Amino acid sequence: xxxxxxxxxxxxxxEGEDFTTYCNxxxxxxxxxxxxxxxxxxxVFLIQLVKSGEVxxxxxxxxxxxxxxxxxxxxxxxxxxxxxxxxxxxGNTGGFKTIFGAGxxxxxxx
Amino acid sequence: NAGVTQTPKxxxxxxxxxxxxxxxxxxxxxxxxxxRQDPGMGLRLIHYSVGAGxxxxxEVPNGYNVSRSTTEDFPLRLLSAAPSQTSVYFCxxxxxxxxxFFGEGSRLTVL
Numbered sequence: 771x772x773x774x775x776x777x778x779x780x781x782x783x784x785e786g787e788d789f790t791t792y793c794n795x796x797x798x799x800x801x802x803x804x805x806x807x808x809x810x811x812x813x814v815f816l817i818q819l820v821k822s823g824e825v826x827x828x829x830x831x832x833x834x835x836x837x838x839x840x841x842x843x844x845x846x847x848x849x850x851x852x853x854x855x856x857x858x859x860x861g862n863t864g865g866f867k868t869i870f871g872a873g874x875x876x877x878x879x880x
Numbered sequence: 881n882a883g884v885t886q887t888p889k890x891x892x893x894x895x896x897x898x899x900x901x902x903x904x905x906x907x908x909x910x911x912x913x914x915x916r917q918d919p920g921m922g923l924r925l926i927h928y929s930v931g932a933g934x935x936x937x938x939e940v941p942n943g944y945n946v947s948r949s950t951t952e953d954f955p956l957r958l959l960s961a962a963p964s965q966t967s968v969y970f971c972x973x974x975x976x977x978x979x980x981f982f983g984e985g986s987r988l989t990v991l
Contacts, residue, residue, distance in 0.1 A: 812982040866930050872922035
């Protein structure tokens, strides 16, 4: 069945450093979504990518969708303490089954 | 708008007991789903529904039942709870294959 792998599992950074999390799917995706979950909270939608090779930016966050539509990345420039939380990618292969990666938990030291 | 509402927020069960986690959305979304979240394993899809009267299995459906009699409600039933079902459960809804709106979660402990 469809699998979505995400690395790393954890990342500790100093405030101001950059951060990247990577997502790989075993099958070609029709779209990929990214979510952020603060400790004790629920996942909150960040963005959806649909097109091969697509790159989208939200302030300090840059999202990429691979050319083969099997991988994606989220890059945060100059992390801030407000960026702490777990970042999830979630892939969809065309139906209504959205499968999540295991998430990358980001710790930011001030 | 309340969005996606889950009840209860916390529940403790004994092994073998049954219970229902409630989920309701007021956004007229056709798609609803249930996920469980365990440490280090992300969110795993239990069951989902693409509309009233239609349900399908996700990644980890065993031990759980669902039904979708209305667009608004999508309850998750545990018929005979097991310690392995100790988890945080999230209900989500969406208009289609886009943004998922999550409830605040239900934390279940099975002793």
